[in-house]
Amino acid sequence: MSTPPTPAPPAEAPEEVSADHEKPLIEAARRGDLDAFDALVRRYQERIYTTLYHFTGNHEDAADLTQETFIKAFRALKSFRGDASFFTWVYRIGVNKALNFLKQSRRRRTFSLNDLDERGARDVLRRLVSETTPLRHIGLRELQQRLNAAMQKLSEVHRMVVILHDIQGLPHEEISRILRCNVGTVRSRLFYARQQLQGLLSDLIS
Incomplete structure (x- = not known):
């Protein structure tokens, strides 16, 4: 699985890939094709990592949570019914990871926009x-x-x-x-x- 990159602020709303285009990758990943899943990871990891960094204020925590997000997504792929797009589904996992992390963390809650120019x-x-x-x-x-x-x-x-x-x-x-x-x-x-x-x-x- 790819390593999450350094976050960069998006200039506009992210462009989603059509569900029809992603469907073969999702089906292949369900069969255990790691290359197919890695292609999905590369498509969305930067957006999720950036969100988690802004929420935690810590690059290491954001990287860990991003990895956990995609690990959970891979393990739960069989439960993905396609009611929402893959983008929405995996983003939801990341959001829940962030909220749970902040609830469980004993450290002072932080927020950072220091990656913005x-x-x-x-x-x-x-x-x-x-x-x-x-x-x-x-x-x-x-x-x-x-x-x-x-x-x-x-x-x-x-x-x-x-x-x-x-x-x-x-x-x-x-x-x-x-x-x-x-x-x-x-x-x-x-x-x-x-x-x-x-x-x-x-x-x-x-």
Whole structure:
């Protein structure tokens, strides 16, 4: 299985591969074809690793959780019925791994956007705080620290919708399938999270 790469911020929502295109790989992997499963891993590991890194704030933890996600996915392939896409199914496993890790971990819960460059961090801040009002000039390191500190104040479920929507660029409908909740719940969680973040980061608006 491939080693998870260093995370990079996506510029836009990830493009899903059609279910018909993936079906032969999934069927081969079910029969024990490791090369077929590795092809599926390579297709989605970076997106999942990036999400888990943002959630844990630790590269080693994110790498371990990414590996655990795909190990569980491989072992559970026979239970994959195709009701959701493989992307949604494996992402859901990763999200659950992250939430369980944070619940069980005795260490201080962290969050990190330190993999974002200045443009990426400012784009995230605009989506979270204000897409129309100019942002006050602030250095990259301070911007990362402020974003990290603000995100850490959110609950796990609210932080997750922000990560999936505003950072990873997934649409509300996809997030609802990953988190197994309705679209209205996703929208309300995102609205509440943004309200909190706007209060915490409002001084960064010019």
